[in-house]
Amino acid sequence: MASQNDGQPYAYDESTQPDQDESRDTVADHLPTRPWSEIPPSAPTRNALAPRAVSHQPEQVPFRGAMSSATKSQSGYMDADIKNFLKRHLRGTIHRDCPIDDFVDSVWHFNFEKLKAIRKTFTLSADLCNRYEDTAWKDPKKRGERHAMVVFTAIWNDIVRQLKEADEADSDITFVNMNDREVLGVFAKLKPDGVGLLDYQPLEPVCWDIVLSTEEMKKPWRATHLRKVFGATDIVIDLDIDQAPKPATTSNSTSKRKREDEHNEEDTQYRKRQRPSQPLPFAFDSETWYEGKNVSELTGDELQLVKYLNEMLSHGVRTHASGFLLKDSTMTLWSADRMGVITSVAFDIFAQPHYLILLVAAHHFGGPHDFGINPLVELPGLIYDDPSSSSSSSPADDDNKDANYTSNSRKAKKPPPRDIARAAYHAGVLTLPSATPAQLPAVEASPDAKDAFDTGEVPPLPAMAFEITLDESRHINTAYGIVGRGTTVIPVLPRLSAFEGLQLTDSDARYVAKLTFPLEARHAEDKYIRVIRRKLNEDEDGRSQLKHIADLLCSFHCKADDPFLDLPRAKLGLLPTDNLRCFRVLIMPEYLPLECISGPKDLQKIMIDVITGHHWVWKTSYILHRDISYGNIMFYVVIAADGTQQIVGVLTDWDLAEELPSTDPKAAVTEEEIKRRETEAIAKASQAAIVGNTPSNATAETTDITARAAAPAAEAPTPSADTTAPPAGATDAIQQAEADDAAIQEDVQQRQKVQYRTGTGPFMALDLLQTDGVPAHEYRHDLESFFWVLTWFCAVFNPENPSVFGDIPTWQKPNLVDVGHAKTRFLKDPEDMIRVMASTSTAFSGFVDTWICDLSLLFSRSMAASEQERMTASQYTKMVLKMGGKSRRDRWSRVIIADWNAARVRSREIVSFESVMAILNDPDCSPLLSKQEREREERD
16 A cells, blocks of 8 residues: 555555546655564464554656655755656646635635624734834845744734634644744655644644644845835724725835846746646656656745645645745745645735735634644544544444543643654544445355445445554555645554444454545546455455455545535635546555565565465456555465464555456457557647647648548448538538547547556566557566566665665666666666676575576566567557558558567467466575575586
8 A cells, every 4th residue: 555654554555647647646766764664573463464564655656757766865855856846746737816715715714704703803013014024134144034934923923812802712723933943754854934733732843744834935135125114003904894904105116026036037937828727638747758848837936835735745644735925925825635736816915914814813713624634533632522423423432432632622642752743643533424344245145236345335334433543663654745646544443333333353453544535537446455355255266365465344435525525626616627536545454564574485475475366366357456566565464273473465555456358368459459559649649749849740640640540430421411511521621620539538538547557667567668659557567567576675675674775776767768778677688687686685685596587587588579569569550550542551450460469469478477476486496595505406
């Protein structure tokens, strides 16, 4: 499953996603540091699960290299790398100029009506306003913003004082001037100018998990000469007056500000483009496949704030994150969620102070859920009576056994000094309003009952609560990035309502809740798990493989516009028409990651288990995992009847699985795939013409290919004439235009569905790392990914220090074509293999001399057949489709497609379950034998 921070309880790969948007859900591919991974996997107290799980999720990207090659020191990612990542990550997802009133009401659930009910008249201190305008670089060794931030905080607190005079209710959120202090996080060391913190949390240290809002201030020294001049009289703001009063005098700063902006190259480039972001239909990242210019839709100042929003959404359990950017006296409000970024109209805090007061009041009277904490989660300091009281069905009374804080109490337990983040969530409650059970139906159940189980259309369970249980080995793990699935894994224990509702029997078992925002168009992960496990259970031979597939207790789902989720974007009417996301929760057992193995014997057993289980899934349900990676291969420990401990490998994370129509290794290239290739050629030429990366004849080439592909349709009988029918020439033009549109639209939909390739660069099959002629994802590609995981793990794992991994730099480039070239060298060049595997621990060197050596020979043979397949597919789309004359084109189509099919069948015959297992089960190829033992057996 997805875990990308240090040592999280349930490891999974927040993988590649099916389109340009989905692929943004990325995490650093650096290897984790887990001080708690010394916990042995060999101390279980039951037959189901090991007592603790730790893991890392090296998140993958299908078309984006993300942060995999970013510079990471002891201080975290370098600032330039983060900004470059965010430029790509947010391209085409930014919505600007939202009305301020609507923004505050939808994001923070506050408005002027609520404010006026509390107090209608406020004042701004003229002295503070003048002091704010006067702040500049008074000390060349210090940033001028710090001086301005001190005054702005005083202005903020003065407004809070006036709010408290009218309403003495406690506040959950306190605005804090960070004064150049660092906010602790997993990925980078950042210093926002200001943050909104939970009122009951200590100021030092501050971590992103407890930050509820953030601020970036920009006040360069030049602004001193442009400052507004306030008199000695405080500014009075009457909220009943439509037009807010303005300061006494204001200097004319237009030309000066313009000259100032001219020095900001990013600002200049930004202003030349249309402000609303409009993604192109085929907006692949240029830098993923070749070096290209990374143009940003954000200014430099905006990127600074977005860095903080990115950190907020990469920590804790959130649906959205928010903050504001203050440049001189101009403010914009910002909100980010898993579908992009929304900004408000800009306003001047002195010319329009009523908006500043509204902002302060929204913070003062808001709570964690108003500022993005997931509505399913009640933090331990804010548990109000029954945590499921908002639901129609309440958990058992025992669910309140740890609710030490009532609605009249805002005090919290003092957090452990070593882990502020843990203190913020530990003993909190995750409540599902309802749940879809996943208990397998009887083998003899009716077809209707089985269909209902597969689709989750079974009677739902009532609300149930789970307690968030964190310790030194169990941490909340959230995927890195803003846009994407945003997978969060939370270690939980069922409370009484869940324990009884799910009919659990093992009170010691540990579980995790997996929260995601997947594309709504994709089949749900829980559906695939249901289908897979049901069909395995119905097969007498496959039933024994159930233990190798991730289990599921129950799930919850709601749409993005569900009132329960309360997404600001939905209330603002800004849900996208495509790439729309939903919200899902899966409750699953907790497993152990690979680094918790005790030795090579465990690795051998786990790899055989997961490859075998994967094969039986394919055999019984025709479902491919399509995202085999390090974080998705896990294990648990069972106690045998004789008291010995046994390792059981488990394949997790079926988010990107796909059900395919055929399992015949000799199946011919289908008409559907041929049509897809034709459509892809049309779309590629169209994109090149739109983007302007090809010569001017690209449009003509596109039209020509389209005409060839549409030729059979053009030969269809023409309907009888009609008095209203357009002229023949017009009809042809309309048909041609419709054919073009249909082809492009079909390609868009197909790319949104699977994007043809998924996975993490270091673990992806070589076929899927090509720029042209990429085949559909097949069973053999998953088998190849198992090989790359094994190779990578042996190269970077150090059993003496399992909490710190090494890396293979050439396999973790941001450009996936470069990754493909590096892995090709590994297969072709024995010297390169020796270099890559040079750091392999002695304990695991047996894998290099046996499994990795033999499998590399197998996959190098397959690579040659794959290259032949790519060449023939390319010949078809680049030559045959352009040929004139039907008989000529048909003749060459038959020849080329026959060669195409022969090469594909050859690839499948080389890489099969049988050929791989022949290597893994060969006693002469055992990785557990020492080199001396193998040499001795050869002599004998």
